[in-house]
Amino acid sequence: MSTKCVLIIDPELPLGIIANTGAILGAALGKLHPEINGDDIVSQEGILFPGIVNIPIPVLKSNAEKIAGIHSEASNTDNISVIAFTDCAQTAQNYVEYTESIQKVQTQDIQFLGICLYGDKKKVNHFAGDLPLLR
Structure with missing residues (x-):
């Protein structure tokens, strides 16, 4: 199976929130x-450079509504990992508050700021192949 990874982020967010979402x-993907x-x-001088991702990760754009739809459909698709960053996470003061917030809300009422799709290349392309790059 050939794999692919993409981030899909709402371009209408403020620049700092876009960067934070990515x-x-x-x-989360690395975990x-x-x-x-x-x-x-380790460099010539002995300075450690911890390993970084060794696959390309294009950052694409889509509106929050379409991101939510992709999240819903991709989450029910085999051979794709779906990671979401939501308004619940962005506004929470800590992880406990985030956890409580997610557990109290219907998924349909969550605003998705961005998602990551990683897995089977054909399936990732099905969801994200027509999305433009975030520039």
Whole structure:
């Protein structure tokens, strides 16, 4: 199986929230799929450069409504990992508050700021193949 990874972020968000969304999704992806990270590297001077992701991750754009639809459909698709960053997470003061917020709300009422799709290339392309790059 050939794999692919994409981030899909709402371009209408403020620039800081877009950057934060990408960072959070990337960190969660690295936790869920540590095999995508390369080995640590030591420079000539002995400075450690911890391993970074060794696959391309294009950052695409779509509106919140379409992101929610992709999340819903992709979450029920085999061979794709779906990671979401939501308004519940962005506004929470800590992880306990985030957990409580997610557990109290219907998924249909969540605003998705961005998602990460990783898995079977054909299936990822099905959901994200027509989306433009976020620039």
